[in-house]
Every structure is written in structure tokens, then in C-alpha cells.
Amino acid sequence: MANQTRQLAELLRSEGARVTVVQTNAAYRPQWAGRLPGVRAAFRLVPYLVDLWRACGQGRLMHLMANSGWSWHLFAVPAIVVARLRGVPVVVNYRGGEAGSFLSGSAGVVRLAMRHVAALALPSGYLQAVFQGYGMAGEIVPNIIDLQRFRPSGAPVAGAAAHIVVARNLETIYGIDVALQAFAQIRQSVPLATLSVAGTGPQLASLQAQSEALGIASAVRFTGRLDRDEMADLYRSADVMINASRVDNMPNSVLEALASGVAVVSTDVGGVPHIVEHEKTALLVPPDAPEAMAQAVVRLLEDAALRKRLVEAGLADVVRYQWASVSAQWLAVYRRALGGLPEVDSSVEGARS
Numbered sequence: 001m002a003n004q005t006r007q008l009a010e011l012l013r014s015e016g017a018r019v020t021v022v023q024t025n026a027a028y029r030p031q032w033a034g035r036l037p038g039v040r041a042a043f044r045l046v047p048y049l050v051d052l053w054r055a056c057g058q059g060r061l062m063h064l065m066a067n068s069g070w071s072w073h074l075f076a077v078p079a080i081v082v083a084r085l086r087g088v089p090v091v092v093n094y095r096g097g098e099a100g101s102f103l104s105g106s107a108g109v110v111r112l113a114m115r116h117v118a119a120l121a122l123p124s125g126y127l128q129a130v131f132q133g134y135g136m137a138g139e140i141v142p143n144i145i146d147l148q149r150f151r152p153s154g155a156p157v158a159g160a161a162a163h164i165v166v167a168r169n170l171e172t173i174y175g176i177d178v179a180l181q182a183f184a185q186i187r188q189s190v191p192l193a194t195l196s197v198a199g200t201g202p203q204l205a206s207l208q209a210q211s212e213a214l215g216i217a218s219a220v221r222f223t224g225r226l227d228r229d230e231m232a233d234l235y236r237s238a239d240v241m242i243n244a245s246r247v248d249n250m251p252n253s254v255l256e257a258l259a260s261g262v263a264v265v266s267t268d269v270g271g272v273p274h275i276v277e278h279e280k281t282a283l284l285v286p287p288d289a290p291e292a293m294a295q296a297v298v299r300l301l302e303d304a305a306l307r308k309r310l311v312e313a314g315l316a317d318v319v320r321y322q323w324a325s326v327s328a329q330w331l332a333v334y335r336r337a338l339g340g341l342p343e344v345d346s347s348v349e350g351a352r353s
Helices: 002-014 031-035 040-058 070-086 099-114 125-132 176-189 204-214 228-236 252-259 290-302 304-321 323-337
Strands: 019-023 062-066 090-094 119-122 163-166 194-198 220-224 240-243 263-267 283-285 348-352
Touching: 002 019, 002 062, 002 323, 019 040, 040 070, 062 070, 070 090, 070 099, 090 323, 099 125, 119 125, 119 323, 163 176, 176 194, 176 204, 176 290, 194 228, 204 220, 228 252, 240 252, 240 290, 252 263, 252 304, 263 290, 263 304, 283 290, 290 304, 304 323
Parallel strands: 019 348, 062 090, 062 348, 090 119, 163 194, 163 240, 194 220, 240 263, 263 283
Antiparallel strands: none
């Protein structure tokens, strides 16, 4: 979501909009407050609210990046309240594959807040269906992929030393442990294969220990967090990208891999089937099934014709996520939120939560 926020802000500015990004995770002021577990949330929340109040005083529209759980309650709801007090319309851009479980317990609270927003924009048909099931209508505006940055380097040739990439944060819901199990099985068929895991998170130490236990540590590289150019370079060096998530919405990593000409194997969860089609643009497998994932990857590495077909279909499909296509959808949403005004390029305030 942070990457999408930054990219959207840059693209809106390129169209002439004045964009102020209000961060929920700005640096603690003073710095020592971050070392006080009991009160540090207040030291972050109060400056966030002050910044929101100031930004709304200068802007005409709030584009609110929202997520599930405490993020919604602590950051999204206050942003909606501040915008209402300031008389600024809000477009809620809701993200996160855990929306179903969150709404099952909090739909009433969310509906109450949504009564005061101008529009609900969702990046996938999956989330649209989830919200519709709780009586909240939203429209689909997909994620944006920078096709100039994420592009093929020429078709990678998977050989004996095939390079496999995972690009998700090191958290339980993303199934990195399953990806490692699958890679251990892949190495039995492709002994020289290597794996790069790009991301950070609380599971780093346990995943490194798992790699040691599986006997694959020498072939696995944990890269840490990479910037967008570094990620683009990593994709261009890859033969296959695997996404082992247990819960998902619209993973940008899958779209970036497609745009980079990399074959994709992903779990068939959440919004993933809304952006790729099994046997057409990717291979899909059940979650928590390392053997099925390994078999799908080995199949791609051994069948060059299949890999080429999936890559070409993915490249043809991913163009619908470029800014030239998505910008018109955002413009329509902004115009409706502003009451049908003919132009919205004077000021757009963005709050990321």
C-alpha cells in the first residue's frame, strides 16, 4: 500500500495536481517517544491528526488509503471525521485481503463511517464482492503498474541454475514458510536452482532457521527491503515468481512479475483469481500445499513452451493496469466526489493508513 500511495501521488503530480501525503507512520517527535510502548501510539496519532487538519484546510479532496483491523479504527476513522469537520469529501480506497474477517466483526462500525464518505474504491472484484456482502457498494479501480520500470529484459531462459523469486513481507499470511518448503522440493528436480526472498518482517529469523533445517540455506538469499528499481532488476533476473500467500487481495508483486515477463505460480486465494487465470496467465495452486507449488514450478521450468505462453499472455493482460488506463477511472471517481466539477487538478490530499 505504501508503494501504491507513493506511486499514485507521483502520477497525480505529473498531471498537475497538488498532492499532500499525510503519513500514519511518520517519525516519532521527539525520537525517544518510539521507545515507550505504552504511549508511543499517542505520539504518532496526535501529529497525524494535526497534519490531517492542516492538509484538509488546503485541499479539496481526501484520498484515504485504508486497511483492516486497528489501522481502520486508529487512522481511517479519524481521517474521515477530520475531513467531515473540514468540509472535504473523502474517497476511501480500501485495501487488504483480510477484509472479510475484519468486516465479519466490524461491519456495523465501518458502515457508520462509510455514511460520511463520497465514494468507496476497491482494487479488485474480490473486495467489491466482500463489501457488497455487507451492504456497501464500491467500484473497482485497480492498482497501477509502472510499465516503464517493470518490463522484460528479453525472455529469461530457465536452465540448470533457474532463479526463483518471492516478493512479499515476511509475515505468516504470506506463506513464506510454504515457499521455502516448496523450494526444497524444487531443488530435488533442479539442484542448481536459487531463491531470492525480497521483503522484511517479523519472521526473518525463523525463516532463516527453516532454510537451514531444510538444507537449502546456501541457495536462498534474503534480500531485505528493495526499492522499486532494485525490485525491477530482481524480476528481470528471475525465471519464475512464486506467491504462497494464505490471504490476499490484489498482490502487486504478481502484477509486477507479469509486467517483467516472469512466469507466475500463485496460491488460488482471495483476489488472485481476479487478476490471473489458471493455465492462461499463471499457474494456481491451493494454499498451504508446498508439493503442488513445487510441481507447478518444476513444470514451468521443464516446459519452455508453456512458460513462454504464460509470459506472453501476462504481458498482454497487464497493460490494463498502466496509468494511461487507470487515471481515467480515478478522474471519474474524483469528479463524482467533488459533485461533478469539471476539473480536480488543483489539490488532492492523500492520507495513507
